[in-house]
Amino acid sequence: xxxxxxxxxxxxxxxxxxxxxxxxxxxxxxxxxxxxxxxxxxxxxxxxxxxxxxxxxxxxxxxxxxxxxxxxxxxxxxxxxxxxxxxxxxxxxxxxxxxxxxxxxxxxxxxxxxxxxxxxxxxxxxxxxxxxxxxxxxxxxxxxxxxxxxxxxxxxxxxxxxxxxxxxxxxxxxxxxxxxxxxxxxxxxxxxxxxxxxxxxxxxxxxxxxxxxxxxxxxxxxxxxxxxxxxxxxxxxxxxxxxxxxxxxxxxxxxxxxxxxxxxxxxxxxxxxxxx
Amino acid sequence: xxxxxxxxxxxxxxxxxxxxxxxxxxxxxxxxxxxxxxxxxxxxxxxxxxxxxxxxxxxxxxxxxxxxxxxxxxxxxxxxxxxxxxxxxxxxxxxxxxxxxxxxxxxxxxxxxxxxxxxxxxxxxxxxxxxxxxxxxxxxxxxxxxxxxxxxxxxxxxxxxxxxxxxxxxxxxxxxxxxxxxxxxxxxxxxxxxxxxxxxxxxxxxxxxxxxxxxxxxxxxxxxxxxxxxxxxxxxxxxxxxxxxxxxxxxxxxxxxxxxxxxxxxxxxxxxxxxxxxxxxxxxxxxxxxxxxxxxxxxxxxxxxxxxxxxxxxxxxxxxxxxxxxxxxxxxxxxxxxxxxxxxxxxxxxxxxxxxxxx
Amino acid sequence: xxxxxxxxxxxxxxxxxxxxxxxxxxxxxxxxxxxxxxxxxxxxxxxxxxxxxxxxxxxxxxxxxxxxxxxxxxxxxxxxxxxxxxxxxxxxxxxxxxxxxxxxxxxxxxxxxxxxxxxxxxxxxxxxxxxxxxxxxxxxxxxxxxxxxxxxxxxxxxxxxxxxxxxxxxxxxxxxxxxxxxxxxxxxxxxxxxxxxxxxxxxxxxxxxxxxxxxxxxxxxxxxxxxxxxxxxxxxxxxxxxxxxxxxxxxxxxxxxxxxx
Numbered sequence: 096x097x098x099x100x101x102x103x104x105x106x107x108x109x110x111x112x113x114x115x116x117x118x119x120x121x122x123x124x125x126x127x128x129x130x131x132x133x134x135x136x137x138x139x140x141x142x143x144x145x146x147x148x149x150x151x152x153x154x155x156x157x158x159x160x161x162x163x164x165x166x167x168x169x170x171x172x173x174x175x176x177x178x179x180x181x182x183x184x185x186x187x188x189x190x191x192x193x194x195x196x197x198x199x200x201x202x203x204x205x206x207x208x209x210x211x212x213x214x215x216x217x218x219x220x221x222x223x224x225x226x227x228x229x230x231x232x233x234x235x236x237x238x239x240x241x242x243x244x245x246x247x248x249x250x251x252x253x254x255x256x257x258x259x260x261x262x263x264x265x266x267x268x269x270x271x272x273x274x275x276x277x278x279x280x281x282x283x284x285x286x287x288x289x290x291x292x293x294x295x296x297x298x299x300x301x302x303x304x305x306x307x308x309x310x311x312x313x314x315x316x317x318x319x320x321x322x323x324x325x326x327x328x329x330x331x332x333x334x335x336x337x338x339x340x341x342x343x344x345x346x347x348x349x350x351x352x353x354x355x356x357x358x359x360x361x362x363x364x365x366x367x368x369x370x371x
Numbered sequence: 372x373x374x375x376x377x378x379x380x381x382x383x384x385x386x387x388x389x390x391x392x393x394x395x396x397x398x399x400x401x402x403x404x405x406x407x408x409x410x411x412x413x414x415x416x417x418x419x420x421x422x423x424x425x426x427x428x429x430x431x432x433x434x435x436x437x438x439x440x441x442x443x444x445x446x447x448x449x450x451x452x453x454x455x456x457x458x459x460x461x462x463x464x465x466x467x468x469x470x471x472x473x474x475x476x477x478x479x480x481x482x483x484x485x486x487x488x489x490x491x492x493x494x495x496x497x498x499x500x501x502x503x504x505x506x507x508x509x510x511x512x513x514x515x516x517x518x519x520x521x522x523x524x525x526x527x528x529x530x531x532x533x534x535x536x537x538x539x540x541x542x543x544x545x546x547x548x549x550x551x552x553x554x555x556x557x558x559x560x561x562x563x564x565x566x567x568x569x570x571x572x573x574x575x576x577x578x579x580x581x582x583x584x585x586x587x588x589x590x591x592x593x594x595x596x597x598x599x600x601x602x603x604x605x606x607x608x609x610x611x612x613x614x615x616x617x618x619x620x621x622x623x624x625x626x627x628x629x630x631x632x633x634x635x636x637x638x639x640x641x642x643x644x645x646x647x648x649x650x651x652x653x654x655x656x657x658x659x660x661x662x663x664x665x666x667x668x669x670x671x672x673x674x675x676x677x678x679x680x681x682x683x684x685x686x687x688x689x690x691x692x693x694x695x696x697x698x699x700x701x702x703x704x705x706x707x708x709x710x711x712x713x714x715x716x717x718x719x720x721x722x723x724x725x726x727x728x729x730x
Numbered sequence: 731x732x733x734x735x736x737x738x739x740x741x742x743x744x745x746x747x748x749x750x751x752x753x754x755x756x757x758x759x760x761x762x763x764x765x766x767x768x769x770x771x772x773x774x775x776x777x778x779x780x781x782x783x784x785x786x787x788x789x790x791x792x793x794x795x796x797x798x799x800x801x802x803x804x805x806x807x808x809x810x811x812x813x814x815x816x817x818x819x820x821x822x823x824x825x826x827x828x829x830x831x832x833x834x835x836x837x838x839x840x841x842x843x844x845x846x847x848x849x850x851x852x853x854x855x856x857x858x859x860x861x862x863x864x865x866x867x868x869x870x871x872x873x874x875x876x877x878x879x880x881x882x883x884x885x886x887x888x889x890x891x892x893x894x895x896x897x898x899x900x901x902x903x904x905x906x907x908x909x910x911x912x913x914x915x916x917x918x919x920x921x922x923x924x925x926x927x928x929x930x931x932x933x934x935x936x937x938x939x940x941x942x943x944x945x946x947x948x949x950x951x952x953x954x955x956x957x958x959x960x961x962x963x964x965x966x967x968x969x970x971x972x973x974x975x976x977x978x979x980x981x982x983x984x985x986x987x988x989x990x991x
Contacts, residue, residue, distance in 0.1 A: 099817035099829070102810035102873050109870035110836050113847035120850055127714075129459035147721070151728050169747045176744035179736055187748075189982055194751050196924070196978045198931035200948050201967040204955045205754035208761070211959065212609045215757055218770045231548060234595045248751060277737070298838060306840025309933070313955060316595025317554045320727045323842050330846045330938070332452030333720045334459050340850070343843045350838065419942045424957065444943040445788075447953065460853050464860065464942035603958035 121340035129334035139341035148325065152345060155322040158236075159304035162243040163251075166300045167293065169244075170251035174292075177252070178259040188256070195249035203313050206242050207233060210314070234316030242310040250299035258292025259285075294360035301353050305346055322346055410440040415654035418661060419444045421454060421465045423644070424599045425622060426518065426680075428673035435664050441657045449598045450555045458483060458649070466652035467661065469517050472507030472643045473709040479513055484647045486512050491659050494666035501697075502683035505643055506708065514645025515662045516683035518618065518675065521698070521706060522558060522639045525605060525615035529629040535612060537636045538566040541589040549611040551604070552589065554596035556723030557709065558640075559586050562614060565637045571707055574715035579722050586726045596727075605630055617695070621679025638705035641698065643683070755971055762964035779965040789966065792950040796930050799861065799946060803868035804926040810869075811876025811925075812918050816910075818877070819884040833874040844871065845938035852939060859941030867939045868929040875928060876921035879985060883917025916984040923981035927974050 121139055123131040142148070177187045194202065209215050210232040217229040232238060262285065270280045308323030322342065329339025410416045420432075424447040432443050448454045451471050457463055470478060478484045489495055492515070495503070502516040524535050531546060541550055541562075552559050561571030563582035573579060594610060602623040604610040615623075620632040646665070648658050664670055671687030681695040688694045698706060712719055762780070766773030783789050818826050836844065848867050852859060891913065895905045911918075933948040940949055947970060954963050 098813040100813075102814035102877065105806075105810055105870060106832075106836065106873055109848065109851075109866055110839075110844065113851040114839075114843070116854055117843075117847040117850050129456070147725055147728060151724075154728075169743060169750070172740040172743035173747040175740055176736060185986065189979070190748065190752065192982070193975060193978055194755075196927045196931065197755065197974050198933060198948055198951070198967075198970050200933045200951050200955065201758075201931075201970050202754070204951070204959075204963060204967055205758045207955070207959060208758055208964070209754055213607060213770070215770045231594075245750065245754070248747065252747075302838050302840055306842040306934075308842060309952075316551075316593075316597065317727070318590065318593065318595055320724070323840075324727075325724070326842055326846060328720075328724075330460075330849060331456040332450060334452075334456050335717075335720070336850065339846060343846060346840055347843060350840065354838065421942070424953075446942065446945065449956070460849060460859070464858055599957045603960075 117340045117343060120337050121344055123337050125335050125337045129336065131337050139338045140345075142338060143341055143345055148342070151320050151325055152322050152349075154319075155305060156349060158240065158243065158321065159301050161240060162247060162304045163297050163300045165240070165244050166248050166251040167297065170248060170296065171255055171293070174252050174255035174259055177256050178262075191249055191252045191256075193249075194245075195253075199246055200309065202245055203242055203310055206238065206245060206314055210238055210241075233314065234318060236315070236319070238314040239311050239319070239321075242314040243304045243307060246307070246310065247300040247304055250303070251296035254292040254295040254299065255289060256292075258289040262288055291361045294357040298353055298357045302350050305349060408440040410657070411438075411660070414439060414441055414657045414660055416440070416657075417442050417444070418467070418654050418657040419446075419465045420661070421446050421448065421457070421463070421468045422646075423447060423469055424449060425602075425619065426469065426644075426678055428670070428677045431665070431670060431674055434670070435661055439657070439660055439664075441654075441660070443661075452555070452557075463649075463651075464653060465649055466654050466658040467646050467648060469644050469646050470514075471709060472505065472645060473711050475507045475513055475645060475647070477711050478647065483650055484513050485650050485652070485655070487515070487648060487662070488659065492663050492666065494663050497666050497668060497671070497684050497686040499683055499685045499688070502643070507643065508645060514647040515666065517644045517646045517665075518678060518680035519641065519643045519683060519697075520616050520618045520680040521634060521641045522553075522562070522614065522616055523620075523632055523634045524612060525601075525620040525623065525630060525632050526612040527605060527608060527610075527627075527629050528631050530608060530611040534631065534633060535635075536633065538562050540612060540635075541592060541614070542566075542585060544592055546612040547592040548594055549609075550593055550613065551595050551597050551601050551610050552593060552614040553601075554598045556719060556726075558614060559589075559596070559726065560719065560722060561640055561709070562635075563589070565635070565639060565707075568637065571640055572710040572712070574712060574718070576718065579718060583722050583725055587729045590726060590729065616680075618678045618680030621695075622677075624679075634702060634705065636705075638707060640709055641703075641706035642709065755967075758964050759968040759971060762961060762968040764961060764964075767961060779961040780969075782962055783965050783969075788945070789947075789950060792945050792947045795861065795944060796947040799864050799868055800926040800930040802865045803872055803929045804922045806865070806869040807872035807876050807925040808918060808922040811873045811921060812880050812914070814873070815877045815880035815884060819881060833877055836871060836874050841871075841934040842938075845935040848935065849938040859939055860944045863939040863941070864936055864944055864946070867935050868925075868932060871932075871935065872925035872928050876925050879921040879924060879981075880914065880917045883914055883920075883985070887913045920981040920984040923977045923984070927977045927981075930977075931970065931974060 120131055122135050122137070124134045124136050124138070126132050173191065177184060177191065180187050207214070211217075212229040212231075212233070214233070216232060217226070220226045221229065266284055266288075267280055270284055275283065306323050307321060308327045311317070311319055311321045311324055322345075326339050326342050326346070329335045329342065333339075418441050420443060422445065426447075427445075432445055435441065436443055448457070451474055454468055454470065455474065458465075458468070475484075489511075495511075498516060504511045505516070508514050524538075524540065526535055528534065530549070535545065540546065541552065552562070560579065560582045563585040564571050564573050564578060566585060567578070567581055569575070569578045569582075573582075597604070601610060601613045601615055602619055605613060605615075605623045606627045615632070617632055620630060624630045646662060648655060648662070652658055665674065666684065668684065668686035668690055671682050671684035672691045675682040675687060675694065676691060679695070681697060682688050682691070761770065763775050763777070764773055765776040765778070818829055848863070852863050857863060892905055892909050895909045896902070900908065931948060933952060936946055936949060937952070940946065947966070951963065951966055951970070954960075954966070
């Protein structure tokens with residue numbers, strides 16, 4: 096018990112307590128030039144209900160959802176191949192995890208390097224004679240989505256791989272013996288059994304995408320705002336910390352909803368057990 | 372082999388690797404802690420400066436460090452609001468920052484800046500009389516004028532069919548997809564207010580609503596909102612027209628002579644930036660020494676030669692090869708200083724967010 | 731799983747995913763050796779950009795700060811994370827599920843929320859922002875990762891060894907020192923390396939809790955990237971990627987070794 100003390104205290108002091116202070120700030124009146132004044136108010140949450148800010152939140156949620164979907168489409172087959180790769184498995188797994196540890200900033204810069212007008216993709220397309228003038232790739236919605244997907248992909252691969260690995264091959268063999276076609280086997284057996292991995296992966300992709308602010312700035316050319324930019328602005332140039340805190344908690348509410356959804360998926364429904 | 376012995380070997384191998392890594396890293400670690408002469412009498416050994424990006428001479432800092440034995444930490448920002456936001460977070464540790472004039476009254480009111488002891492600024496008399504007392508700092512008590520400049524339109528003469536003359540160039544599609552504006556609400560909305568003949572300090576909701584409409588219309592033609600990145604993109608030709616400051620444009624011109632600068636017909640803003648000493652500055656004596664140092668003619672001239680902005684320093688102006696002339700009376704009539712927006716800050720902030728969030 | 735044939739489309743998608751994951755960084759690294767300054771034409775091999783980096787005092791300083799923050803927070807997080815893992819595995823099996831949920835909470839909190847909340851905390855307490863606040867913050871987000879990694883290692887070890895030592899008369903402390911710790915060492919080192927990597931590469935949290943004179947490498951990269959695209963940024967990025975790859979490779983080997991033990 097004592098052993099867990101220092102770590103628990105540290106997390107308490109530098110994770111839980113700050114979040115609670117942030118919550119407190121979100122109910123306090125704003126000082127004229129920044130900071131807060133004593134008192135209690137709901138004005139920041141009321142202000143957030145403005146269609147302007149709700150619109151930014153909706154757009155952010157939509158982009159994050161789209162990002163989750165694209166990640167799923169790419170990650171599921173990848174995880175499947177890793178699970179089947181035999182002696183290459185460790186290497187493939189390592190290569191799938193590696194980008195997770197690489198700086199998000201460096202990866203965003205790599206995207207700029209590829210996508211800009213005089214970047215590699217345009218260069219190659221022009222050298223091949225496929226286009227005459229450079230395509231507008233950077234500073235678009237597509238660039239933002241690509242950046243989000245690139246940053247989040249490993250989060251989706253790992254949980255799906257973990258659940259695929261646990262899959263009992265005997266189940267599939269039984270299904271095959273009983274004459275189930277590959278697609279049926281996938282839909283009826285593999286997909287339902289890997290759903291917890293898909294749910295966990297979706298959560299791990301959706302949540303960081305919700306909070307991103309560097310990608311829309313650098314890849315979107317600051318033309319569009321995600322909710323992360325709104326938060327960053329309030330804690331920076333706009334100097335409205337209490338409103339920024341309220342927006343942060345609106346994001347946390349979305350995170351909570353996503354977590355509850357995942358918990359629902361991961362709780363096996365009654366009656367479905369190991370007896371196949 | 373027992374588990375114990377094996378893990379000891381593993382541990383030794385790891386320790387050896389760590390030692391190797393440390394020996395590689397050591398020169399790097401000590402590189403910054405090299406021999407340094409002691410600071411000049413009465414000065415603290417360090418100084419922390421927070422300034423706009425690309426807003427200083429190449430040798431300004433190094434020269435000061437060498438002469439005074441003070442180690443300078445130099446960080447940069449891209450907008451007044453970014454800097455102020457950082458200051459408001461409290462205990463920054465900075466000694467000197469460079470706000471634009473309109474922020475001085477606010478900083479003074481909030482007791483964030485110190486009154487300067489002019490008797491220690493022996494080079495103060497080098498300033499043009501115009502800059503020894505300005506509307507933002509009437510007695511010249513709180514800030515040392517740093518540089519002045521104007522916002523206008525930078526463009527590639529070789530990439531545009533004709534030179535832009537008006538802020539309308541951002542609205543009429545003459546450079547769709549190849550134009551940028553500054554990533555700064557005061558600049559973008561200010562330009563659109565001038566475009567409609569209003570003050571760029573307007574707090575009138577109807578005028579701001581009009582500026583928002585225009586800014587949203589302009590955004591449809593913009594490649595991006597960008598501030599410090601625009602120079603490189605103008606030089607490379609990815610951007611053909613940009614809302615830009617005269618000094619930054621000047622810096623870009625050095626790399627590509629096809630870049631030109633125009634002050635739009637409807638007028639724009641002129642800014643004086645001041646270097647101020649913060650109230651909680653940990654190294655006030657070194658800071659004063661630095662302020663006096665930049666008032667020297669040769670140092671002031673070197674700063675303006677590099678930045679391409681106007682110098683407030685008469686003695687520096689006289690020794691520059693090609694100084695930026697102060698605006699003519701005709702130009703001055705079209706130029707306006709920014710003011711603190713006070714309570715209207717929230718409305719401006721919201722309006723800018725609306726522009727950013729528009730589809 | 732058995733070696734049933736993998737559908738063609740699935741393989742193609744997987745290959746595409748790996749290309750997407752790694753090609754951008756490989757291109758970046760390749761062009762850090764490119765002589766030509768502008769654009770993406772190949773102008774010949776050069777180490778010039780690295781030499782330029784090494785000649786920049788601000789970059790060397792940023793590198794030093796990143797190393798200091800990485801080592802300090804890794805030491806703190808590894809110590810506390812390992813102890814927490816021991817407590818969870820050995821002494822509190824029942825509380826473990828709840829504690830694990832608590833561990834995952836920081837992992838699923840958007841980093842920007844954690845970052846601004848730390849900014850508010852430090853401002854509220856009047857603590858000046860700088861290296862100290864960076865280390866505190868990095869330690870906090872690294873602890874859960876270390877605990878999870880060490881916990882995984884603990885599950886692979888044999889409790890009987892400790893019990894044997896105890897029954898042979900070793901006291902708790904020397905059992906820990908002579909038996910438990912050596913068994914745990916690969917997991918602990920893996921956790922430390924990962925904590926170092928997390929700190930070394932972190933941008934978002936650092937962005938909010940950095941102050942004067944604490945511009946770490948990712949912060950330096952950020953201000954460079956905002957300004958321009960140029961080969962020195964490629965070189966700097968390549969360095970970050972290589973340090974990360976080496977650290978993660980060793981962490982991976984250490985952690986993997988644990989399952990074979």
